[in-house]
Amino acid sequence: MLGAVILSAAALIVVWSVLLRAFTGGQVQGDFEIVSVASGIAILLFLPHCQARRGHVTVDVFTGWLPPAVLRRIELLWSCALAVAAALLAWRLCAGLAEAWSRNDVSMILHIPLTLVFAAAVIGVAGTSILALLQVLAAGSPDKSARER
Amino acid sequence: MSPAGIGGAMIACLAVLMVLRMPIFLAMAAAGAAGYVLQVGAAPLLAYLKGSIVSLFVSYDYSIVPLFLMMGHFAGRAGISADLFATANAWVGHRRGGLAMSTILGCGAFGAICGSSIATATTMAAVALPEMRRHGYSGALASGTLAAGGTLGILIPPSIVLIIYAILTEQNVVKLFVAAVVPGLLAIVGYLAAISVYVRLFPAEGPVGSRLPLAARLRSLQRVAPALAIFLAVFVGIYSGFFTPTEGAALGAVVTGAYAVLSGRLGLRGFVETSLETAMATGFIFAIVFGADLFNVALALTRMPQQMAEWIGGAGIAPYAVLLVLIAGYMLLGCVMDSLSMILLTVPILFPAFMALDFGLAPEAQALWFGILTLIVVELGMITPPVGINLFVIAALARDVPTRDLYRGVSPFIAAEILRVGLIVAFPALSIWLVQRIYG
Numbered sequence: 407m408l409g410a411v412i413l414s415a416a417a418l419i420v421v422w423s424v425l426l427r428a429f430t431g432g433q434v435q436g437d438f439e440i441v442s443v444a445s446g447i448a449i450l451l452f453l454p455h456c457q458a459r460r461g462h463v464t465v466d467v468f469t470g471w472l473p474p475a476v477l478r479r480i481e482l483l484w485s486c487a488l489a490v491a492a493a494l495l496a497w498r499l500c501a502g503l504a505e506a507w508s509r510n511d512v513s514m515i516l517h518i519p520l521t522l523v524f525a526a527a528v529i530g531v532a533g534t535s536i537l538a539l540l541q542v543l544a545a546g547s548p549d550k551s552a553r554e555r
Numbered sequence: 556m557s558p559a560g561i562g563g564a565m566i567a568c569l570a571v572l573m574v575l576r577m578p579i580f581l582a583m584a585a586a587g588a589a590g591y592v593l594q595v596g597a598a599p600l601l602a603y604l605k606g607s608i609v610s611l612f613v614s615y616d617y618s619i620v621p622l623f624l625m626m627g628h629f630a631g632r633a634g635i636s637a638d639l640f641a642t643a644n645a646w647v648g649h650r651r652g653g654l655a656m657s658t659i660l661g662c663g664a665f666g667a668i669c670g671s672s673i674a675t676a677t678t679m680a681a682v683a684l685p686e687m688r689r690h691g692y693s694g695a696l697a698s699g700t701l702a703a704g705g706t707l708g709i710l711i712p713p714s715i716v717l718i719i720y721a722i723l724t725e726q727n728v729v730k731l732f733v734a735a736v737v738p739g740l741l742a743i744v745g746y747l748a749a750i751s752v753y754v755r756l757f758p759a760e761g762p763v764g765s766r767l768p769l770a771a772r773l774r775s776l777q778r779v780a781p782a783l784a785i786f787l788a789v790f791v792g793i794y795s796g797f798f799t800p801t802e803g804a805a806l807g808a809v810v811t812g813a814y815a816v817l818s819g820r821l822g823l824r825g826f827v828e829t830s831l832e833t834a835m836a837t838g839f840i841f842a843i844v845f846g847a848d849l850f851n852v853a854l855a856l857t858r859m860p861q862q863m864a865e866w867i868g869g870a871g872i873a874p875y876a877v878l879l880v881l882i883a884g885y886m887l888l889g890c891v892m893d894s895l896s897m898i899l900l901t902v903p904i905l906f907p908a909f910m911a912l913d914f915g916l917a918p919e920a921q922a923l924w925f926g927i928l929t930l931i932v933v934e935l936g937m938i939t940p941p942v943g944i945n946l947f948v949i950a951a952l953a954r955d956v957p958t959r960d961l962y963r964g965v966s967p968f969i970a971a972e973i974l975r976v977g978l979i980v981a982f983p984a985l986s987i988w989l990v991q992r993i994y995g
Contacts, residue, residue, distance in 0.1 A: 438615050441801060445621050446613030449841045452621075455831060456838025464576050477576075484577050491581060495604055502605035523609050531608070 443518050450523075450530035457488070457534045457541075482545055485538045492535035499527045558594065562857035565590040569850065579896045580839075583846030590853035603852075611848055612841060615801055616722045621837045622804035623713055626811050627669035628829045628836075630785070631678030633815035638778040639664045640682050645767050645775035652754035652761035654690055655700040656747055658683040662704030663743045664779070666711035668786050668807065670718070671836060672894075672937055676705025676945050680952045693760035694956035696753065699964020701953075702945040703746055706934045709894070711739040713790075713804070715840070716898055716933065720926045723902045726919075728800050729793055733993055734923040734986045738931065738979055745971035753967045781818075785810055794993070840895060847899035860904045868911030875980075877912055881905065882932050882976060889936015893944050897933050920987045927986040928979055935972050938965050 472480075503524035505511075511520040565586045572582035591600045611617075630636070643660035647653045662679050669675050680701045687697040709716050712732035721728035754761035767775075788810060793803040815821035821829070854860065867877060888897055909925050910918065937945045940962045950961055979985055 438801070441618045441805065442613050442615045445618035446609070448621055449612045449617075449837055450608075452834035452838040453842065454838075455834040456842065459835055464573075464578050480576050484581065487585075488578065488581055491584065495608065498601055498604040499608065502609065505605065520609070523613055527609050527612075 439518060443523060446523055447526040450526045453530040454533035454537050457537045478545065482542050485542050489535045489538035489542065492531050492538065496528055496532035496535055499524060499531055503528055558857040559859060559862070561590055561593050562854055562859035565850070565854060565857075573892075578842075579892070580842040580846035583843070583850040583896075583900065587846070587849035587851070587853040590857070591849070594853070594856050607848065608845055611845060616718075616728075617841075617844070619718055619728075619801040619804045620715055620840060621833065622801065622808050623670040623715065623718070624674070624836050624840075625829070625833045626804060626808040627671050627674040627708075628832045629808060629811040629815050629821070630665070630668055630782075631674060632821050632825055632829050633781075633811060633818055634820050635668070635782045635785075635811075636661060636665050636675075636678040637682045639782055640679065640686075642775045642779045644686075644764075645772045648764040649766035650751075651758065651763050652696070652750045653764045654683070654687045654692060655696055655750045655754075655761055658687070658700050659704050659707070659743060659746045659750065662701075662707040663711055663739075664782060666707040666709070666739070668713075668782060668789070668811070669708050670713040670715045672705045672709040672934065672945060673948055674832075674836070675708025676701055676948050677952065679704055680949060684953055690764065691762050693757075693960070693964075694953065695960040695964030696750075696757075696760045697964070698949045698953045698956045698961045699966070699968060700746075700750065702938050702943065702949045702961070702965050703749075703968035705945045705948070706937055707739070707742060707746075709934055710735065710742045710930065712736065713800075714930065716894055716930050717926060718800075719844075719895065719898050720902060720929065723899070724906050724922060724926070726922050726926065729796070730919075730990050730994060731923060731926050732800075733794065733990045734927050735930065737985050737989055738927050738975070741975055741978065741985065742931075742972070745975050746968055749967040749971040781814055785814065843896050843899055847896070850900065851903045854904065860907055863904070864907035864911045867908045874912040874914050877909075878914075878928075878980065881909070882928065882980070885929065885932040886935060886939070889933055890939050890941065892936065894933035894937055897936065898929065902929065914983070916983060916987075920983070920990075923990060924979075924983045924986050928976070931972070931976055931979060935969065935976070938972075939969060940965075 503521060506520045506524050512518060568589065569582055569586040572585060573579055577585070588600060591603070640657055640661035643657035643664070644654060647656045647660065650656060658679060661683065662675055665675050665679060669678075684697060684701060687700075688694075708714075712735045714732070714735060717731045717735060718728055720726070721731050750761070785807060789803045789807040792798045792806065793800050798806070812821065815825070885897065885901070888901075906922075906925070910921065914921055914924075916924065937943045940946065943965075946961060946965065950956070950958060953961075956964075
C-alpha cells in the first residue's frame with residue numbers, strides 16, 4: 407500500500423516536471439532520481455505482498471499429476487527454502503544498510519540518502535521471509551490448513 | 556570443475572529445480588548462487604548480495620515497469636476495456652463471430668495503453684466473456700479468443716517484455732516499440748482471420764449479431780475518446796521524443812488514474828485494490844529480475860555465453876538455420892515457462908550469439924528484429940498448452956469451460972501466430988521499415 411502511494415507520488419512529480427518543461431522550459435531538478443528511488447522502494451515494498459498471495463510463477467506441468475496433499479508438501483518445502491534464502495539476503499542487506507549509513511551514501515543530484523532504499527529493501531525482503539515462514543507454520547497446524555481449503 | 560562444466564551444471568540444476576516446482580525466481584537465484592560460489596567463493600557472493608538488489612531495482616530504466624503496470628490496472632478499473640469492446644461491437648458485431656472479433660479489436664486497442672498480457676486478458680474477460688456466452692458463443696471460441704486477445708496487451712506496444720529486452724540488450728526502447736507496431740497490427744489481422752475461418756467451419760459456435768444503424772455506430776465512437784486521448788498524450792510524447800518512456804509511463808499512470816477517479820469508478824477502495832494488483836504483478840516480475848540477474852552474472856563468469864557466440868559465429872552454419880533452431884527452442888520452452896522468465900534467462904545468453912550471425916542487416920536493425928521475433932515467440936508460449944499463463948487466467952475466469960475446449964478454442968490462434976512468425980522471419984522489413992521511416 408505504502409509502495410503504491412510512493413509510486414503515485416513519484417508519477418505526479420514527473421508529470422509536474424514534464425509540464426514545467428513544456429511551459430516554462432525549466433524542470434524539477436533531478437526528477438529522474440526521485441522516480442528511480444521511489445519506484446525502487448515501491449518495488450521492494452511490493453515483494454511481501456506477492457509472497458502473501460503466492461504470486462510467484464512455478465513450472466507445474468511435470469508435477470501436475472501428483473495428489474494435492476503432496477503438492478502442498480512441495481509448496482511448503484519451497485516456502486521454507488524461500489524463507490531461508492530471503493533471510494540470508496535480508497542479513498546481507500542489513501550489512502549493506504550499515505555500510506551506506508557509515509559512508510553516508512547519497513544520490514548524485516538531490517543527495518537522497520541511500521539508506522532509505524536499503525531500509526526499504528530490508529523491510530521488503532525480511533517481510534517476505536517472515537511471511538513465507540508464517541505460511542509454513544500456518545500450514546503446519548492442521549485446523550488452519552483445513553480452513554484454508 | 557572447469558568453467559564450462561560449472562555453466563552446464565548450473566543450467567541442469569536450474570532445470571531440475573524448476574521441474575520440482577520451485578518458484579522460478581528462487582530456482583534461478585539458487586543455481587546462480589551455487590555457480591558463483593563454485594567459481595569465486597562465498598565471500599564475494601555475500602559482498603555482491605549486499606547491494607545488488609538495490610542497485611538493480613533503483614534504476615531509471617526499470618522504473619518504467621511498475622508505472623506502466625499501474626497505468627494498465629487503472630485503465631482496467633476505469634472501464635476503458637468495456638468502452639472499447641462496446642465500440643468495436645457496434646461496428647463488427649453483426650458479422651458471424653462478431654463478438655469474438657470485437658473482443659480481439661478491444662484487446663488490441665487496450666493493448667495500446669497497457670503493457671501486460673494478463674491485465675489485458677482479465678479486464679477484457681470480465682466484459683466480453685458474459686456477453687459472448689449470453690449470445691450463444693461456444694465456450695471454446697469465447698475462452699480461446701480471450702486467451703489469444705490477451706497477448707495483444709504485450710504484442711502491441713507498450714510492452715513489458717520489450718522494455719526488459721531493451722534493458723538487457725541496451726537497445727532503444729522507443730525504437731523497439733515502433734518496430735513492434737506493424738507486427739502487432741499483423742497479429743490483430745491474423746486473429747480476426749482465424750476467427751472468421753473458425754466460425755465458417757463451425758457456424759453454430761459463433762452466431763450472428765444484430766446490425767446497428769449508422770447513427771448509433773457513430774455515437775459509439777465517443778466512448779473510445781478517453782482511451783484515444785490517453786494513448787495520444789502518452790505515445791505521441793514518447794515517439795516524438797518530447798519525453799522519455801519513463802516520463803510517458805508516469806504521465807499515463809496519472810492521467811489514467813485521474814480519468815478513473817473522474818469517471819467515478821475509482822474510489823479509495825478501488826485504489827487499494829488497484830495498488831494490490833499492481834503490487835502483485837510488480838512483485839513477481841522483479842523477483843524474477845533478481846533471480847535471473849544472479850544466474851546470469853554467475854553464468855557470465857563461466858564465459859559460456861561468449862564462447863557460444865564465438866562458436867556460432869565461426870561455425871559457418873547458415874544463419875537462418877540457427878534462427879529456426881532458436882525459434883523452435885523458444886516455442887518448446889514456452890510450453891513450460893512464462894514469457895518473462897524466458898526473456899530474462901535466455902536473452903543475455905543468446906543475444907550475443909545471435910548478433911554474431913550475418914543476416915545482411917545493420918546491427919541495430921538486427922537487434923530490433925530479434926527483439927520482435929523473441930517477443931512473438933515467447934508470447935506464443937503464453938497461449939500454448941499445457942502451460943500458458945493466459946490459459947490459466949481464462950480458465951480461472953470461465954470455470955464452466957472444460958480445459959479441452961479451451962485448448963481447442965485457442966488452436967486457430969496458435970496457427971495464425973505460427974504463420975505470423977514465418978512472415979516476420981521471411982520479411983525483416985515488417986519490423987524495421989517503420990523505424991527507418993521515422994528515425995532515418
